[in-house]
Amino acid sequence: MASQTVLQKLEILADAAKYDASCASSGTSKKSSLGSEKGIGSTEGMGICHAYAPDGRCISLLKILLTNHCIFDCHYCVNRKSSNVQRARFTPQEVVDLTLAFYRRNYIEGLFLSSGIVKSSNHTMEQIVEVARILREEHDFRGYIHLKTIPEADAEIVHQAGLYADRVSINVELPTDAGLTRLAPDKDARQIEGAMGKVKDDLSEAKDAKKRFRHAPRFAPAGQSTQMIVGADAATDADIVGKASRLYDNFRLRRVYYSAFSPIPDASAVLPLKRPPLIREHRLYQSDWLMRFYGYKPGEVMQATEADGNLPLDIDPKLAWALKFREQFPIDVNRATKEQLLRVPGLGVKAVQKILASRRHRTLRLDDVAKLTLSITKVRPFIVTTDWRPVLLTDRADLRTMLAPKTEQLELFAA
Ligand code: SF4
Numbered sequence: 026m027a028s029q030t031v032l033q034k035l036e037i038l039a040d041a042a043k044y045d046a047s048c049a050s051s052g053t054s055k056k057s058s059l060g061s062e063k064g065i066g067s068t069e070g071m072g073i074c075h076a077y078a079p080d081g082r083c084i085s086l087l088k089i090l091l092t093n094h095c096i097f098d099c100h101y102c103v104n105r106k107s108s109n110v111q112r113a114r115f116t117p118q119e120v121v122d123l124t125l126a127f128y129r130r131n132y133i134e135g136l137f138l139s140s141g142i143v144k145s146s147n148h149t150m151e152q153i154v155e156v157a158r159i160l161r162e163e164h165d166f167r168g169y170i171h172l173k174t175i176p177e178a179d180a181e182i183v184h185q186a187g188l189y190a191d192r193v194s195i196n197v198e199l200p201t202d203a204g205l206t207r208l209a210p211d212k213d214a215r216q217i218e219g220a221m222g223k224v225k226d227d228l229s230e231a232k233d234a235k236k237r238f239r240h241a242p243r244f245a246p247a248g249q250s251t252q253m254i255v256g257a258d259a260a261t262d263a264d265i266v267g268k269a270s271r272l273y274d275n276f277r278l279r280r281v282y283y284s285a286f287s288p289i290p291d292a293s294a295v296l297p298l299k300r301p302p303l304i305r306e307h308r309l310y311q312s313d314w315l316m317r318f319y320g321y322k323p324g325e326v327m328q329a330t331e332a333d334g335n336l337p338l339d340i341d342p343k344l345a346w347a348l349k350f351r352e353q354f355p356i357d358v359n360r361a362t363k364e365q366l367l368r369v370p371g372l373g374v375k376a377v378q379k380i381l382a383s384r385r386h387r388t389l390r391l392d393d394v395a396k397l398t399l400s401i402t403k404v405r406p407f408i409v410t411t412d413w414r415p416v417l418l419t420d421r422a423d424l425r426t427m428l429a430p431k432t433e434q435l436e437l438f439a440a
Pocket residue numbers: 095096097098099102103104105106140141142209
């Protein structure tokens with residue numbers, strides 16, 4: 026290991042970090058950073074990833090592992106102890122130096138740091154915290170820091186991480202406890218949720234303290250997030266939606282990230298041979314938006330699933346729900362409540378806000394609505410305007426076929 030240069034370590038540990046989705050935007054293409062697209066400008070080249078700051082800005086982060094050595098043996102992980110991959114390990118100072126060098130060149134605006142577990146959970150967590158401490162205390166680093174925390178580590182060390190980081194995350198890994206027991210035998214669902222609960226308490230305490238004392242220490246102001254692997258076990262989308270909803274409710278998470286399981290080199294025999302279609306991950310992100318921004322209850326999103334418990338792949342979950350509950354449509358865009366408008370396939374949150382603002386001054390025609398959506402074809406069966414009424418269109422047996430996208434292209438989430 027001593028013979029590895031920092032650049033060689035970076036190549037190994039940036040590539041090893043690419044399987045963690047919890048700093049990447051859902052639409053980012055997952056190109057291998059070991060291919061021909063190394064370097065600045067590639068989505069993942071040499072560890073640069075894109076994430077969204079709490080204010081919505083897209084920021085570039087150096088996304089690396091402290092080490093890919095690990096004493097755990099999670100079947101789905103390329104870094105598990107039984108995996109035959111090349112190993113590397115940074116010292117905290119090397120991570121600090123890399124972060125500062127990239128930051129000063131304007132390549133990145135922050136750091137996303139995760140790690141395999143070496144020696145013990147506490148030892149590894151201390152090393153992660155040390156990176157953040159040196160950056161903040163010795164270099165007055167003001168950039169964004171996202172630290173992946175280890176649920177098995179002592180709560181006090183995880184707390185230290187929150188004092189330096191903007192965001193902390195703890196991966197729940199799999200949607201069901203049974204899946205976790207089978208695929209990550211060293212992990213414990215109760216321990217993971219216990220650690221998330223402690224971070225939630227720390228976040229609440231820090232918020233209260235801030236109200237009382239202006240100079241109260243900050244604690245992970247960008248909150249906590251988690252990641253679930255999709256398609257490595259038999260969990261259905263209904264299971265995943267239910268789990269995500271409980272996590273949002275119980276731990277006030279900022280985000281749940283969904284990561285389609287991707288077959289890894291030297292894969293364990295208990296894993297599926299094929300990755301699930303990437304569109305499944307996309308549909309789960311859409312269902313997540315329905316719960317967070319469109320007022321759907323988890324049970325309603327589950328109603329959009331098909332007989333096998335999975336969301337349809339050919340249409341988005343909002344359209345799937347509307348097609349199942351056609352008796353609730355069409356709705357009159359000039360009279361409907363905001364909640365009703367948010368249920369119309371093809372109308373996004375911004376379009377609904379514009380409709381509500383416009384109709385204070387005038388009544389809306391179909392053309393007015395068409396200007397607010399990417400596809401008026403998708404909207405028409407579900408609305409009434411002064412000059413449009415869908416008549417029998419809403420109830421047509423072939424409506425799903427008419428509205429399903431004709432190609433496999435991922436549509437931007439417009440509704
Ligand atoms: S703890 Fe599990 S998921 Fe994390 S690096 Fe080790 S083997 Fe991989």
